[in-house]
Amino acid sequence: MLVIPEPAWRPGDHADFSRDDFPSPGETRRPALADPPEAMRDLATGLVRVLDDEGQAVGPWDPALEPSTLVAGLRHMLLVRELDRRMLTAQRQGKASFYMQSLGEEAVACGFRAAQRPGDMNFPTYRQQGLLVAAGYPIELMMAQVYSNELDPLHGRQMPVMYSAREFGFFSVSGNLATQYVQAVGWAMAAAIKGDDAVAAAWIGDGATAESDFHAAMVFASTYTPPVVLNIVNNQWAISTYQAVARGRASTFAMRAHGFGLPSLRVDGNDYLAVRAAAHWAVERARLGFGPSVVEWVTYRAGAHSSSDDPSGYRPKDEAAAWPLGDPIERLRVHLSGTGVWSDADHAAMVDEVEEQVRVAQVDAEAHGTLHGGPTPSPKDIFEGVYQEMPSHLRRQRQQAGY
């Protein structure tokens, strides 16, 4: 009989994660940067965690960061969430054709960015906009891209959220799944050949690890050990397919590394401190030449797959609330207030300030047009940038088009 895996609960059932026995905070050990992969196999089933349920930072992975950096991290996550909220609303108002939120998993991208340096390069999927926000990329330009208006750096050529920003270490996002994973390894191989100390970071969702490009990337990373961090963001859902369909019999995605002789960590993606610690560990390891490492970020896709999806069709409404590892913003806020340096009033003020920043940014962006209204790039732009020099057959077609 063919075994077809099924999620434990479906719409109408009651989501109950109690049986998932996540290791408790501080329980998973921190290996040395230079430790060989064989010595770290246990970590693939562990879970790097710093914040306990009361929001205290515990265990060997505590990055002991200054409260000011944590507040900055909190602000990044708030900014991403508010940008996502407003852009989804804009889509509902017909100002954009499409949008994808990273609701509930903001910590992974925002936290990881802090471990990188200018010159490093991310190969993101369409759900790592936090890498841009945390790198200080102007959110008006992100909005311009979502609206395809006259300020859109990509001239309205790409669907919303498919950003590209070389100076901010953000490779051009493709709609095709996992294609960027092996490209990241290639970029890292070039860094090694050129002898500079830049580090690549590959990103992929749990579902897309089934793609052949994921396995190609693992082989090349294993063979050439270039300076690349292979991130797997396990947010439990690939549109309507739950993560076990891609994971198969392996108990965790982190274990994928073992088959290729690569070290791997499994981290609580909603624990900002754990993310900062693990990210730092993996990036430094690569930068110091100890080779690539695989990091599975365990988190939860609290929102829909995209503006065209409604999760109530395939999972219970209360599943998001039942997610045991909580909400990254709330957990960091609780930790900060626990250290006595961050009051509720501070938090409320920051929330208002962030909302105002995003609102103003939206007004400015919309002044330059939205998808269906106001100035958009000229149609002649379709014909440009296909080749460096426009070939004659394309010039003819443009002349016939009349733009």
Place this chain on the structure above:
Amino acid sequence: MTELHCSVLVVGGGPGGYSAAIRAGQLGLDAVLVEAATLGGTCLNVGCIPSKALLHVADAYAAANAREATPFGLTVTSAQLDFTQTTSWIASVVDRLDAGVAHLLAGAHVRHIHGWARCVDGKTVVVETHADGAGKPLTITTEHLVLATGSRPVELPALPFGGRVIPSDAMFALDDVPERLVVVGGGYIGIELGTAFAKLGAAVTVVEATARILPGFDDELVRPLSRALTRSGVEVLTATAVQGLSADGTIVVAQRTDGSTVELRADTVLVTVGRLPATEEWGLEELDLERSGPFVWIDGQCRTSMAGVYAIGDLSGEPMLAHRAIAQGRLVAEVIAGRRRGWDNVCVPAVVFTDPEIVSVGLDPTTARASGTEIVVGRFPFSASGRALATDATDGFVRVVARADDHVLLGIQGVGTAISELSAAFALALEMGARLEDVAGTIHAHPTRSEAFPEAVAAALGTGLHLTTP
């Protein structure tokens, strides 16, 4: 408002531009015209019209100030010219015509936008509007785009415009008649203005690099003009190339072909070495249109290589004449309105308003022979014309060229006083496909200069009355 949509957008308000816009309006098209400067373009503001007005003043002044007595006993002691009044009169003529154009545009429901247009693509133009001063650029999107940006004077590297070196546009803003005027370039603009200022009392020297002035016209036509120029004291230096200004900028240094140099003191240096289509600063490179030399290529319906984009007037090629631009303006509006139209004219008359004037329509004898057709040529000198004698202006002649076999007229040229008005008869004859017998069969009023036309035809047919055949 920062956005505007229309069906026909005309860039450039010169003769071609405003004609296209008015005709489009008449045909019920939603037309918009954008002009940065004043309506009427070069021709009306700094070209044809003001130069003709200036020539009129010059003729009047010359007549009233003739040094020698006239053969008919009239001697004039002296006449004063208030040049500032001249230029303001000329300006008043220009302003009245500008207002006329604006009125015509309004009458045809054409929206006139004052501002510098810049093309974004084949259907979108951005205008930095000056008029309402809002400063916010206006984006105009259109279905059809008519480019009528005209032409501008060519600048000699050796004699950059500035100070006393000026293009023809600036001649009507001079506050007085220059004492010494050097005209660089023996084209029709240079000779016209040179003649005018000579009559107004300036000492004029024309420096032409090639062997002859008015290269577009054959020797026979130009000879009477050369003689008249010499008579009126205008010095013509041909085969002489200008090298530049002296250090203090008052002397024009030129070099003859034999290497000898010549120095000409000049209060004003008029540079008229030709005109080029105005193709810069308004985004032509954005459209990447097919070119034909410096011009924008067009087909028989004024369509450029890009669908929905048209070009008319000087921008679209030779001859760079206002009446060609006007005809194209009308044509392009009708093509856009869906009418079956094409550039279908047999000839475009060329007129030089020197003294005497020159007219050329159709083919001159050499060109006609070059195309291999057997031709007959007939001439009639104004010296044998009663009216010419009676008006003491007997320079020049009329010459007709026709096919030997069926006598169809191929070309008519002439030089002489007031011959510009005969260009109408010449053009109509050619356009109608007239034969020598048609002209000979038409009774021309006596005594008029126009009689020279049938007389030239009679000469070609060998039936001339008023001329003893040599």
Place this chain on the structure above:
Amino acid sequence: MIEAIRDAHAVAMTRDDTVVVFGEDVGYFGGVFRCTKGLQAQFGKTRCFDAPINESGIVGAAIGMGANGLRPCVEIQFADYMYPAFDQIVSEAARLRHRSAGDFTAPLTIRMPFGGGIFGGQTHSQSPEALFTHVAGLTTVVPSNPYDAKGLLLASIEDDDPVIFLEAKRLYNGPFDGHHDRPVTPWSQHELSEVPEGHYTVPIGSAMVRRPGTAVTVLAYGTMVHVALAAAAASGVDAEVVDLRTLVPLDLDTVVASVEKTGRCVVVHEATLTSGFGAELCALVQEHAFYSLEAPIERVTGYDTPYPHAQEWVYFPGPDRIASAFARVLGA
């Protein structure tokens, strides 16, 4: 159209229990375009199930199943994501019967939503049919309405050779004729939306004259059929619109008969111009009806650029561009 496709699956799976349906999100959820909604509930998890996100895996597994007595009908979520599976489709599925002299066959159907009109940008709007029509051993089918969709899908599933079944996603909910500024009309208001119950097939390899006419022949498929009809209506040209329905094997007789009648031909497709399937149609028409042609064949297609996002309606071949092609080909 979606209900028709759903119904076709159900009828096929009822009649033949070797028919198996799988692909990304097609099981419990019923497909991102809802084309397999309810099948898992009706036929069970082993007959309709979700697949890991691996297109070469999906097609490769389907070939293995086909060789072992099943009749798989798989979905590639967007035609733009078929490239990883292209090797399995071309080197394996298309050639298995030939290389094994009939020892093994690949009776599988691969469904792919394709085409633009939904602001999908360059990775959700492509029309890659020309890549399939170039491959010997593949059949390529493109329905333009619900009736054909069900009939052709059933025929494709019952065909013992691999069939690429391209569904114009802009037509899923209604006949789109290119007038994007008008409210969408759902299929319920279109005469071709009555889909008979139960089993019927539309023969593979047969074209259909959607609108008889005498002035010019329009060869189109998918969404372009409706755009061509709109162009004929708007321009008043008495165009004969031929809905090819199957690209390979092509119903050449219907095409040639039409061109011989009208003497003029316009080919329309969303895919890019160079080496598009239109080029093949032009070659065939001039080979078989050269002496009937009064004017060069016109092509109205996407430009040779990646599919843009914001400029969707400049790129998408609309009724106006077809009307201009009519004017050119009529030499008016």
Place this chain on the structure above:
Amino acid sequence: MAPHSFRMPDVGEGVAEAELVEWFVVVGQLVELDEPIAEVLTDKASIELPSPVSGRVLRLMYAAGDKVLVGAELLQFEVEDTTSPAVAVTPEQLPVAPTPAPAPPPAAPAPAHEPGRGPLASPSVRRRALEAGIDLQRVRGSGPAGRIEHSDLDAYLRQPPRTPAAGLRPPDTRVDEVPVLGIRRVIAERMSLAKSHIPHITYVEEVDVTELERLRAVLNDSHAASHSRLTLLPFIVRAIVGAISEHPEVNARFEDDAGVVRRYGGVHVGIATQTPRGLLVPVLRHAETADLWTLATEIKRLATAALDGDIGRDDLSDSTITVTSLGALGGLVTTPVINYPEVAVVGVNKMQVRPVWDGNAFVPRTMMNLSSAFDHRIIDGWVAARFVQRVKVFLELPATMFIEPPA
């Protein structure tokens, strides 16, 4: 305070319509930007619609439970300030759909009009020609030096275009349907019957009719007063009758359904005649009994009756062999269709003077081809050839037609 309309946005790829589940606002209510105003359900998702502007709800176009098409106007706001950032989807503001006016009809490629080159015509004549899509090169000018006047243009427009102006005529898209009835239907049926049933073998032979023509001319001159002009046809019928006497197989009707060939003693010759209502085949009964003059008058009678349309049914049936001739339009060779169920047909082609080698030199002779077709199921090629050669001999030596064979 312009009313601001908000249309149902396209919430998911290609979703066509949505059901309005519930309004969160009522008419007259003041609404803040982004405040949820309604919930809609598509077959994929239930979605809350945020207000695109801040303003007062003016009118609600739909009620809860209604189906709303994507793009249809959902509700109208009265907007306070016109600087509201959000620009709702209003089709008028959609980017200008490229509406290149259908390419204006390219003018007739007006030849670059150098004076003296190209047709001579005044601007008004040239314009009229351009508008009517006429290439002036095709118009004959009656004026001096071939100048084209308006009258010439009118004449050109009246007469049917001789040769289709290359692409210049406006396409004739008229289609008029003519039901196939009456005689036309009969002809259609008989023709297709013949073509489908009879395997035609066509045999073309050249006949030197110089002598025959001289004889015909002499007879016509001498009997002009008393008799209408003799055409070639009576001679041909006479020759056929002669040939049939030696090859009776061709004078038959093959009832192929019944599988029987009826050979007839009498030679009933069908004369194919073109009439305004279509091709008719009146029958000259018992041609073997008639002399030349009777044949001529009978043929004339039948022809006029057919043309006037008052020909009886029996004059049109039971021919045993048919002759068809297109007269001057005879063409060099034809492939005539047998008049089913006959087994032979003789097609007469045009007469033409051609150089013929008479052994030592080429001499001009009046030649005429005979294209005859036979039902190959009944008439073997050899028989067909023999029959035609006999007819050829009779026609080339007219006397042989009138000299009785020795007893």
